[in-house]
Each structure stands twice: as structure tokens, then as C-alpha cells.
Amino acid sequence: MSLTHCSLPVLGFAAFSGTGKTTLLEKLIPALVEKGIRIAMVKHAHHDFDVDKPGKDSYRLRKAGATQMLISARYRHALMTETPDDECTLNQLLGQLDQNNADLVLVEGFKHNAFPKIELHRAALGKPWLHPEDPNIVAVACDDSSSSVPSSELPSTSLPRLDINDIASLVAFIQRWMESHNAQTATCDSLSPTLLSVDDGRAKILDEIAVSEHTETCDLNELPHRVLAADIIAPVNVPSSTNSAMDGYAIRSDDIEREGYRLVSDVFAGHHYAETLTAGECVRIMTGAPVPEGADTVIMREQASDDNGTVSFDTTKGAIRAGQNVRQAGEDLRRGATVFQAGKRIGAAELGMMASLGFDRAEVFKPIKVALFSTGDEVQAPGTAAKSHCIYDANRYTLRAMLTKLGCEILDFGIIEDTEAALHATLSTATEQADMVISSGGVSVGDADYIKTVLRQLGDINFWRVNMRPGRPLAFGKLGDVPFFGLPGNPVAVMVTFLQFVEPAIRKMQGDAHWQPETLSAITQERIRSRRGRTEYTRGIYSISANGQLEVRSTGSQGSGILRSMSEANCLIEVAPDVDNAEVGDRVTIIPLASRL
Numbered sequence: 001m002s003l004t005h006c007s008l009p010v011l012g013f014a015a016f017s018g019t020g021k022t023t024l025l026e027k028l029i030p031a032l033v034e035k036g037i038r039i040a041m042v043k044h045a046h047h048d049f050d051v052d053k054p055g056k057d058s059y060r061l062r063k064a065g066a067t068q069m070l071i072s073a074r075y076r077h078a079l080m081t082e083t084p085d086d087e088c089t090l091n092q093l094l095g096q097l098d099q100n101n102a103d104l105v106l107v108e109g110f111k112h113n114a115f116p117k118i119e120l121h122r123a124a125l126g127k128p129w130l131h132p133e134d135p136n137i138v139a140v141a142c143d144d145s146s147s148s149v150p151s152s153e154l155p156s157t158s159l160p161r162l163d164i165n166d167i168a169s170l171v172a173f174i175q176r177w178m179e180s181h182n183a184q185t186a187t188c189d190s191l192s193p194t195l196l197s198v199d200d201g202r203a204k205i206l207d208e209i210a211v212s213e214h215t216e217t218c219d220l221n222e223l224p225h226r227v228l229a230a231d232i233i234a235p236v237n238v239p240s241s242t243n244s245a246m247d248g249y250a251i252r253s254d255d256i257e258r259e260g261y262r263l264v265s266d267v268f269a270g271h272h273y274a275e276t277l278t279a280g281e282c283v284r285i286m287t288g289a290p291v292p293e294g295a296d297t298v299i300m301r302e303q304a305s306d307d308n309g310t311v312s313f314d315t316t317k318g319a320i321r322a323g324q325n326v327r328q329a330g331e332d333l334r335r336g337a338t339v340f341q342a343g344k345r346i347g348a349a350e351l352g353m354m355a356s357l358g359f360d361r362a363e364v365f366k367p368i369k370v371a372l373f374s375t376g377d378e379v380q381a382p383g384t385a386a387k388s389h390c391i392y393d394a395n396r397y398t399l400r401a402m403l404t405k406l407g408c409e410i411l412d413f414g415i416i417e418d419t420e421a422a423l424h425a426t427l428s429t430a431t432e433q434a435d436m437v438i439s440s441g442g443v444s445v446g447d448a449d450y451i452k453t454v455l456r457q458l459g460d461i462n463f464w465r466v467n468m469r470p471g472r473p474l475a476f477g478k479l480g481d482v483p484f485f486g487l488p489g490n491p492v493a494v495m496v497t498f499l500q501f502v503e504p505a506i507r508k509m510q511g512d513a514h515w516q517p518e519t520l521s522a523i524t525q526e527r528i529r530s531r532r533g534r535t536e537y538t539r540g541i542y543s544i545s546a547n548g549q550l551e552v553r554s555t556g557s558q559g560s561g562i563l564r565s566m567s568e569a570n571c572l573i574e575v576a577p578d579v580d581n582a583e584v585g586d587r588v589t590i591i592p593l594a595s596r597l
């Protein structure tokens with residue numbers, strides 16, 4: 001199912017303008033409603049379409065800057081949302097419908113999106129047929145059945161052919177189609193091996209993953225990239241005392257209107273003036289030094305002149321405002337406030353912050369232990385003499401590098417001989433020692449490898465076909481309590497499936513509560529090929545164009561064995577299942593790789 005935001009059947013009408021789509025729908029909808037079918041409609045309109053009228057309150061509020069305007073009355077309400085940057089996708093729009101109060105969504109427009117449609121055709125218009133180019137058309141409704149039309153112009157198709165003027169037969173077709181749609185949706189999950197979307201696969205995996213229960217206390221220097229297991233609470237105020245934001249002179253704010261001030265002391269950072277400043281006095285003060293009691297205003301050095309201990313200020317260089325250039329105690333952080341919540345990954349800024357609060361250690365999650373091995377009789381270790389018909393093991397090394405980047409502890413079991421005994425022994429030991437087990441190779445449907453047999457014996461493993469490229473075969477499940485990933489064999493597929501499925505799982509186990517993969521939107525400079533109905537990951541190179549736009553192009557040939565293209569890429573271009581090929585100038589989603597590989 002590509003329209004992931006909608007559980008209802010969605011049916012479109014594809015036709016050239018002039019075919020009379022709306023006129024037909026106007027007759028069709030009451031006939032469907034009469035059968036008890038509640039209809040929701042989604043219609044595409046031209047660029048500047050506006051449902052509102054100038055002068056109406058809702059119009060004025062929108063023009064005043066409300067980017068979402070929900071207007072409600074006794075009998076209806078309407079939501080108007082401004083989308084100046086990117087038009088909403090069909091999938092997002094469907095997500096906004098009240099799906100509990102409809103049985104069928106009819107769509108007019110969105111011709112280039114992949115979802116089921118009935119093609120409407122009127123011979124008199126002399127337009128070409130759409131179904132030869134659009135595999136999503138489920139039936140054609142036309143008026144070409146009359147004998148006046150030459151048979152050469154009739155659609156040569158196995159699709160059901162309906163009479164566009166026979167509303168009753170259209171209704172009967174739609175009812176049958178809805179029944180088969182609903183039956184398919186209901187059984188989709190019980191098929192094996194299941195064909196899954198990337199999002200559903202990831203959601204199923206994350207459902208099975210529990211946050212680690214193992215924590216430890218570590219020194220500051222061991223904390224980078226670790227995840228906090230407890231909140232960090234400020235033990236002090238930051239800054240700890242009210243201090244000067246400048247090199248200058250501190251005075252009292254009730255003493256601003258004065259010609260000259262008597263300089264009573266110098267206050268350097270790390271020192272303080274022990275007395276209360278009185279009217280007529282000033283101290284010379286350095287940035288960060290505590291402001292003396294009584295004083296609350298600092299004038300910068302550049303405005304001051306000191307005549308034998310009498311200091312005056314040139315207010316033509318700037319008026320003196322009460323309280324200026326002073327940082328209040330606790331201004332950045334109050335004692336007792338939560339500085340970082342458990343689940344935060346520690347980077348340079350977090351580490352500096354903890355140090356500045358006086359912490360020399362913190363409680364973090366223990367590193368996840370990941371057992372790793374490669375399978376396949378053709379796979380041999382680098383450093384050994386090349387045998388004929390063999391390939392060197394690349395996957396264990398890409399996986400080790402990605403696991404290291406995530407801060408995992410690695411238990412490397414090497415290359416395992418493709419026999420039942422060897423795989424059984426390895427999986428049993430790995431499960432005892434590790435928090436997670438990852439293998440590569442041997443999980444494709446129809447693969448002769450023993451790994452599938454052994455996995456079936458040892459645990460509860462699903463062999464999925466994920467609707468993605470590269471990386472369609474994926475095994476996931478539990479060996480006892482230990483999550484197991486059987487990644488594909490192809491080196492690029494290994495990396496892409498790791499990024500999409502394994503990394504989110506590891507981060508969840510690690511307690512990394514706030515992580516979301518970074519995605520950006522870029523303009524493609526090339527056509528990005530993609531089959532409808534599956535998520536396509538193209539290795540890409542993004543950059544900023546001369547006019548400041550984020551642009552992306554592919555690295556070229558996209559075979560899933562071509563590891564070099566993964567090295568050339570700085571991003572993956574993700575084309576969603578409901579989108580056809582991305583054309584030059586289209587916006588595409590990119591997943592930057594720099595922080596992840």
C-alpha cells in the first residue's frame with residue numbers, strides 16, 4: 001500500500017479535461033451514497049485557488065498571518081492551510097481526512113500519483129488512452145461501445161470496460177472493487193514472505209526493541225557519543241554570580257546623573273570587591289568579574305576617561321541605561337533546572353556544559369554488544385590469496401565501521417561456513433554473548449543457503465521482502481530475547497538496510513530517545529528513476545548552487561554491488577512509493593550520510 005496515511009479505499013478518475021469528470025461525479029456520488037457508502041473527496045485545483053472570499057473574517061485573519069485557519073459553524077467546518085514552499089502530497093492530504101466517517105475516498109486530479117484509478121474516455125474528444133502508460137488504472141469507462149466507433153480505436157486491454165453513461169454499472173463495479181480492496185488490506189500482514197513498506201518494516205522492528213537496562217557511571221572523557229541514562233540537574237546557578245559582560249566601570253543605577261566618580265578599586269575575574277558601592281563611587285571591572293554589592297550597571301571602557309582617580313563617561317558615545325552590560329546570576333540556568341534529559345546523546349557542547357557545571361562524571365547506557373558474521377561459501381577474508389569464483393568479504397567491514405560510529409562493542413565471528421552445524425554453533429554462541437546479532441547474505445527468497453533453515457530452528461524470524469531498492473530481502477526477529485538482523489548479501493543493500501532498519505533499532509536500545517534521521521529537501525538536476533509502489537534509494541551528491549539552492553544529482557550507475565558509488569555519495573536520495581520518477585527540477589528528499597557512515 002503506497003498511500004500509507006489512509007486506510008480507506010482510494011479511487012481516482014483519470015481523464016483529459018473536457019471529459020466531464022465533475023459532471024459524472026455529480027451523478028455517481030448520490031448513487032453511491034444511496035448504497036450507504038460515505039464519500040470523502042479530494043480534488044486538485046489550479047495554483048492560486050482560494051476557497052475564501054476577500055473581506056470575510058477568515059480571509060482577513062489569514063492575510064494577517066494565520067497559516068492555518070480552521071473555521072467552524074453549526075453545519076460544517078473547513079481547514080485552510082498555507083503551503084508557500086511545497087504543495088501537500090496526496091498522502092499527506094489523505095491523512096487529514098476523518099477516516100472514521102467515510103468508506104471511500106474519491107480523487108479528482110493527482111494524475112501522476114500512483115493509486116487506483118478509473119480512466120474516463122469520450123470518443124468525441126479524440127484524446128489518446130491513458131491506461132497503456134498508467135499501470136494504476138483498474139478499469140476504463142467510455143462511450144466507445146457504440147457501433148459508430150471503428151474497432152481499431154477501442155482500448156485493447158484486459159481491464160474491465162464500463163459504459164461511462166451507465167451510472168448503475170459504475171456503482172456496481174466500485175462496490176466490487178471496494179470489497180476486494182478491503183479483503184486485500186485485511187490479509188496483507190498474514191502473507192509470507194510479507195511484502196512490507198520501509199515505514200511499516202521499521203515500525204515493526206522498533207516495536208520489538210527494548211531500551212537497554214544496563215547503565216554505568218563514566219568519567220567525562222569517556223562520555224562523548226554516549227547516551228545519558230539519567231537527567232542532568234544544575235547544581236548551581238549559571239553564571240554563579242552577577243557579573244560584568246564587558247571590560248569597563250561599574251556604578252549604581254540610582255547614581256547615573258553625575259559628572260565624575262571616585263575610582264575605589266579594580267575588580268579582576270576571579271576576585272571581588274568586598275564592600276558595598278556607594279553613590280559617587282565606581283570600580284574598574286573586567287569581563288566576568290563579580291559586580292560589587294550596590295552596583296548594577298557597567299559602562300564600557302571606551303566611554304570612560306580617568307583623571308587621577310576621577311572617572312567620567314562620554315555619553316555622546318552612548319547613553320547609560322540602568323542595568324546595562326550586567327549578566328544576572330542564574331540567567332543562563334537556574335539551580336535545580338533540568339539541563340539535559342536522560343536519552344540525550346553527548347556531544348562536544350553537552351560535554352562542555354557538564355564540565356562547566358562541575359560534573360566530572362555521568363550515568364550513561366552501557367555500549368550495546370553486537371555479534372557480527374558473514375555467510376556464503378563464495379565469501380573469503382581479505383588478506384587471504386584470492387580463490388577462483390570467490391569474493392572478498394566487504395560487508396563485515398562496512399558493518400564494523402557503522403557499528404563503531406554508533407559506539408557499539410563488536411563481537412566479530414568472521415565468515416561462517418555455509419553448513420547447518422557451523423551456523424547453528426555460531427548463532428547459539430552469539431546469542432549468549434551479545435545484545436544483538438547481525439549477519440549478511442543468504443536471506444533472499446529462494447536462496448539455497450543454510451542460514452534460513454538454522455534461523456527457523458533457533459528463533460522466531462520473519463523473512464521479509466521490503467518494498468525498497470536496494471535491499472529487498474531482510475530477515476528480522478528474535479533469537480530468545482536477542483534481536484537478529486539477517487541483512488542481504490549485496491554490499492550497498494547491506495549499508496542501506498543498516499541505515500534504514502538497524503541503526504534506528506540500535507539507537508533505541510542505546511536509549512537515544514530523541515533521534516530522528518536527518519533529511520533535507522533538494523532540487524534534482526537529473527531524472528531519478530523510481531518504480532511506483534516502492535521506496536527507491538539512489539546514491540546522490542548534494543551541493544549548494546550559486547543561488548543558494550540545495551541541489552542533488554545521482555552518482556551514476558546504481559547496481560547494488562557497486563560499493564564505490566556509496567563512497568562517492570554524500571547522501572541517499574529517497575523517492576517515496578507514491579511518487580513516480582522524479583524529473584529534473586523536482587524537489588526530492590535526501591538523507592545526508594556524513595554523520596552516519
Ligand code: AMP
Pocket residue numbers: 374375376378379391392393394395396440441442443444447488489490491
Ligand atoms: P546473497 O544474499 O547471499 O544471495 O548475496 C547477494 C550477493 O552479495 C552475492 O553476489 C554475494 O556474492 C554478495 N555477497 C554476499 N556476502 C558478501 C560479503 N560479505 N561481502 C561482499 N559481497 C557479498
Ligand code: MG
Pocket residue numbers: 375376441442447449489
Ligand atoms: Mg549467498
